[in-house]
Amino acid sequence: MHTMKLQVNESMYSQVLSFINQFQTNEVNLVEDTKQEDYIVSSVEEVQRRVLHAEANGNYISADEFFSGMDKKIEAL
Numbered sequence: 001m002h003t004m005k006l007q008v009n010e011s012m013y014s015q016v017l018s019f020i021n022q023f024q025t026n027e028v029n030l031v032e033d034t035k036q037e038d039y040i041v042s043s044v045e046e047v048q049r050r051v052l053h054a055e056a057n058g059n060y061i062s063a064d065e066f067f068s069g070m071d072k073k074i075e076a077l
Contacts, residue, residue, distance in 0.1 A: 010049070011049075013053065014049070014052050014053040014056045014057075015056075017030075017032075017053075017056065017057060018056045018057075021057075
């Protein structure tokens with residue numbers, strides 16, 4: 001097995017990740033060094049980029065799940 005390290009610009013990160021994920025098998029493992037995103041968004045373009053990234057990676061939950069989780073956290077206070 002070989003290991004590759006890529007540094008990918010934010011503007012094309014989701015496309016590269018989507019391409020690599022096409023080959024996910026027991027012969028290919030993706031080890032991702034992700035950065036912690038903050039929740040303050042400074043532009044519409046940044047919101048669009050984050051949404052596309054989440055959709056491409058299945059890294060999101062429905063609004064119902066979100067609000068249900070928030071209700072549980074609030075009730076626990």
